[in-house]
Amino acid sequence: MSTRNPTHYAHVLTALLLTAPLCAQAGIAPERQTIAENDGWAAMPTAALPQGTTGGSAADAAHVFTVSDRNALIAALAFPDATPKIVRIEGMIDANVDAEGNPLSCDNYARPDPQTGEMYSLDAFLAAYDPATWGRVNPSGPQERARVASAAAQQARVRIRVPANTTIIGAGHGAGLRGAWLDIRPSSTSGNQPMNVIVRNLLLIDSYDCFPQWAPTDGAEGNWNSLYDAISVRNATHVWIDHNAMLDVATDDADAPTYFGRLYQRHDGLVDVTNESDNVTVSWNLMANHDKAMLIGSSDGATADRNKLRVTLHHNLFHDLGQRVPRVRFGQVHVFNNQYSLTNEGATTYGYHWGAGIESQIFAQNNHFLVPEVVTPDLFVERFNGTALHAEGTMRNGISRHARVDVVAAYNAVNATPLDPNVSWTPTLYRRLDPTQAVPILVILGAGPFK
Numbered sequence: 001m002s003t004r005n006p007t008h009y010a011h012v013l014t015a016l017l018l019t020a021p022l023c024a025q026a027g028i029a030p031e032r033q034t035i036a037e038n039d040g041w042a043a044m045p046t047a048a049l050p051q052g053t054t055g056g057s058a059a060d061a062a063h064v065f066t067v068s069d070r071n072a073l074i075a076a077l078a079f080p081d082a083t084p085k086i087v088r089i090e091g092m093i094d095a096n097v098d099a100e101g102n103p104l105s106c107d108n109y110a111r112p113d114p115q116t117g118e119m120y121s122l123d124a125f126l127a128a129y130d131p132a133t134w135g136r137v138n139p140s141g142p143q144e145r146a147r148v149a150s151a152a153a154q155q156a157r158v159r160i161r162v163p164a165n166t167t168i169i170g171a172g173h174g175a176g177l178r179g180a181w182l183d184i185r186p187s188s189t190s191g192n193q194p195m196n197v198i199v200r201n202l203l204l205i206d207s208y209d210c211f212p213q214w215a216p217t218d219g220a221e222g223n224w225n226s227l228y229d230a231i232s233v234r235n236a237t238h239v240w241i242d243h244n245a246m247l248d249v250a251t252d253d254a255d256a257p258t259y260f261g262r263l264y265q266r267h268d269g270l271v272d273v274t275n276e277s278d279n280v281t282v283s284w285n286l287m288a289n290h291d292k293a294m295l296i297g298s299s300d301g302a303t304a305d306r307n308k309l310r311v312t313l314h315h316n317l318f319h320d321l322g323q324r325v326p327r328v329r330f331g332q333v334h335v336f337n338n339q340y341s342l343t344n345e346g347a348t349t350y351g352y353h354w355g356a357g358i359e360s361q362i363f364a365q366n367n368h369f370l371v372p373e374v375v376t377p378d379l380f381v382e383r384f385n386g387t388a389l390h391a392e393g394t395m396r397n398g399i400s401r402h403a404r405v406d407v408v409a410a411y412n413a414v415n416a417t418p419l420d421p422n423v424s425w426t427p428t429l430y431r432r433l434d435p436t437q438a439v440p441i442l443v444i445l446g447a448g449p450f451k
Helices: 006-023 070-077 122-129 142-158 407-414 436-446
Strands: 064-067 085-089 092-094 159-162 166-170 176-178 181-184 193-200 203-205 213-215 223-225 231-234 236-242 245-247 271-274 278-283 286-292 311-314 317-323 332-336 339-341 354-357 361-365 368-370 381-384 389-392
Touching: 064 070, 070 085, 070 092, 070 159, 122 142, 142 159, 159 193, 181 193, 231 236, 339 436, 354 361, 354 389, 368 436, 381 407, 389 407
Parallel strands: 064 085, 085 166, 092 176, 159 181, 166 193, 176 203, 181 231, 193 236, 203 245, 231 271, 236 278, 245 286, 278 311, 286 317, 311 332, 317 339, 332 361, 339 368, 354 381, 361 389
Antiparallel strands: 213 223
């Protein structure tokens, strides 16, 4: 007979009953839905958007599109046209195709050095810049210039520009984008603008870079660095990213080779929020099988990000992610009711979940961790010139009182430079805060497309 406190079941049942109004607006078609009042920073009323993020909900009939290939998607988005529009995606759209829809491989993007005409090849690149002969200096010369030209050719196909006042939504199960980079950014990159974009119910898989950059001075051994996030938010305000799935399938890191002693990393982030962006909510998404998940703030020197980068992450399922869940600079970031999970295999490449960067103000509430025993609570956090992180209501590997952990205290117990457990703000923009005991079942059942 179970000895679990009956109030535990009451918490779970109450949260389940409340899930539907949290996720949807009754009687309104999903493509016409706007973010609900108080649903995180993206619901923040401003002079330009007094109702918070509304996306393309005001689109007239002429600006509602259903698309099933790359050409139709680009035409429907019509960047930078800011007329309210709804773009419904049917099926899986591959971004790595030519104008006729024929698939493109990495070999198809290879270009010559514009100065010498020498064609890019990975074998030639590796031979030219092997640290044993080239040394620990950045690549230069014909193969590096050819790599840059080749990368530009791929970017021209996979970068999908999203204009203001747009809703992009999956029109059915299995709808999404393969190999694409959704770039939410205005034409002008000075300051930020109210982009007012909603991305929902999409499967976003295998955003990959055919031509990673070799950076021999990145870390003690160098690193391969890639471009193309699944979604990037730059110089933009009011973005709601909800009920999507983002993961690597055909381009799993486990299948990638090693060159110069380092993983040939073909991926960047899943959702990155940078360059003075603000008022973003990331809710009810599945993010899985990836290394770098979410970067909020691009560099320690980007001081224009101060008083911006306000982001909410709630009810997301973060599974087998290596790092940056999220990594934050400058921003006030509310991280609540998320489920973090790691398999034994995922733990072998695990770095950390919460990255406290310069002037960051992470406020973490009622998150649950399901991890191997070797991943102790002190490892949930990494400090990157940050000074503070607030975490309350955290549980690890259970839902009884014995599962409660103080993440910051655990970190401070084994690190010479402590983190202050107090930050300078308290979140107010949230519809409800579920008890941590309810998070595993709520999020596992509810996160992802069409949940």
